[in-house]
Amino acid sequence: MKLELPALPYATNALEPHMSAQTFSFHHAKHHNAYVVKGNELLEGSGIVANTLEELVKAAAKVGGALFNNVGQCYNHEFFWKSMKPNGGGAPTGAIAAKIDADFGSYDNFKKEFVAGGVGQFGSGWVWLVLDGGKLKIAKSANAETPLTSGATPIIVCDVWEHAYYLDFQNRRPDFLACFVDNLLNWDFANANLAKA
Numbered sequence: 002m003k004l005e006l007p008a009l010p011y012a013t014n015a016l017e018p019h020m021s022a023q024t025f026s027f028h029h030a031k032h033h034n035a036y037v038v039k040g041n042e043l044l045e046g047s048g049i050v051a052n053t054l055e056e057l058v059k060a061a062a063k064v065g066g067a068l069f070n071n072v073g074q075c076y077n078h079e080f081f082w083k084s085m086k087p088n089g090g091g092a093p094t095g096a097i098a099a100k101i102d103a104d105f106g107s108y109d110n111f112k113k114e115f116v117a118g119g120v121g122q123f124g125s126g127w128v129w130l131v132l133d134g135g136k137l138k139i140a141k142s143a144n145a146e147t148p149l150t151s152g153a154t155p156i157i158v159c160d161v162w163e164h165a166y167y168l169d170f171q172n173r174r175p176d177f178l179a180c181f182v183d184n185l186l187n188w189d190f191a192n193a194n195l196a197k198a
Contacts, residue, residue, distance in 0.1 A: 002051050004040045004075050006033060007082065015087045019184040024168045032164055033078040040071035054079065055149060062150045073145030077127055077158065081165075084157045086187040093188040097156070097195050104137040112182050114139045119161045119178040128178070130157040130191070132198045154198040157191050 009029060014022035047068060051057035054076050061072035092108045093101060105111040111130075118139040119128035126143040131153040133140070140148050148155050159165075159181045166177035 002053075002057060003044070004037045004054075004057075004072065006030075006037045007079050009082060011087055016085060016185060019169075019180050020085075020166075021169050024166070027168070028160075028164060029078075029082070033075070036071045036074040036078065040068070040075055043068040043071060058147060058149050070145040073147050076149070077145065077147055077160070080155060080158050081127075081160045083190050084159065084187055085181070085185040086189070088184075089188070090182055090184040090186045093191065095188065095192040097188055097191045100137055100195060111137075112179075115159075115182060116175060116178040119159055120175050122161050125162045128159050128161055129153075129155055131155055132195065154194065156194045156198075157186060 006029075013025045013029070016025060047064065049057065049060045049064070051060050057072055058069075058076045061069040092098070098108070101108055101111045105114060115128060115130065118141050122128055122141040122143070124143065126141060126146070129140040129142065129148055131138055131140045131148045133148075133153040137156065138153075140153060142148065159178060161174060161178070166174065170177040170180075
């Protein structure tokens with residue numbers, strides 16, 4: 002299969018004022034697209050056969066290096082776009098709400114742990130809500146790494162590479178993460194991922 006730059010589930014300005022159209026368009030059209038282009042170059046002649054992006058990530062992880070970095074970043078970014086929605090965030094509803102209460106004690110505890118996980122990711126990377134061993138947990142990954150390769154099921158992700166927030170928040174990563182949870186997080190997507198797990 003070939004990598005493709007996915008159509009966005011909303012307009013580039015739909016997340017304003019929490020994420021500017023400038024940040025979003027640079028991030029999607031420049032950064033994400035660069036991984037698609039380079040990833041497809043590296044996939045040529047690799048012999049990798051996959052039917053889904055998830056399968057492609059797992060196969061590329063066995064090869065490692067630049068191939069995995071580009072394929073992994075395509076997966077992570079596509080998951081990130083779906084992890085947000087206009088007028089999102091706040092306390093969850095549905096099955097994910099009960100699961101968060103069971104595994105974190107409360108939504109407030111989840112938010113604290115999620116923000117702390119993102120702040121604590123040194124350098125570039127991601128903070129995830131994952132289902133691992135039947136329990137929701139906060140996971141961090143550096144660069145292009147993804148919980149898919151360690152057997153956990155991704156539920157939600159936030160990008161903490163500086164290009165994800167620097168134009169809007171400068172060096173205030175904690176503020177960006179709190180804004181993501183309060184205003185952007187797509188609980189419908191989280192519930193769908195939990196239901197498939």
